[in-house]
Amino acid sequence: MTDQQIIAVVDKAIDEFRGELNDLESAVGMLxxxxxxxxxxxxxxxxxxxxxxxxxxxxxxxxxxxxPEVGVLAHRSNAWRLLDDGKNFWKVVRGQIAGVRSTKAETPPR
Incomplete structure (x- = not known):
């Protein structure tokens, strides 16, 4: 999606949303x-x-x-880097392989 399309998705979601605002905020943040x-x-x-x-x-x-499947900052994600050890992506997503999920991002070394 283009930036304009993403903004349109966000604007529509905000206009039509009914519920807990923290859920809306998290959804927009995820996007x-x-x-x-x-x-x-x-x-x-x-x-x-x-x-x-x-x-x-x-x-x-x-x-x-x-x-995008893999974004320009994916390399900063600890979970993404842990996958580089040859782990099966879909098994990790389904929870069949433990120890990979991480919400931490690192700044690249200089």
Whole structure:
């Protein structure tokens, strides 16, 4: 999606939202972070249930269509770096491989 399309998704979600504002705020945050980190990192830091909930709030049928697969900042995600050890991405997302999920991001070394 382009930046204009993402803003349109956010504006529509805000206009139509009924419920807890912290859920709306988190959904918008997920989308904005996902623009830079990609949908694979989003799936590593949120449970599938949470991703579905936030996608529903945003009116997105498929998060993968809205975000890049791997964003330009994915390398800063600890969870993404842990996957580089040859772990199966989908097994990690489903919780079949422990010790990979992390919400921490690091600044790259200089």
């Amino acid at each position: 904005m972070i996902g623009r830079h980190y990609g949908w694979r990192v989003i799936l590593l830091i949120h449970s599938p249930v949470t991703v579905r909930k936030y996608s529903r709030i945003l009116g997105l049928k498929n998060l993968r269509e809205a975000l």
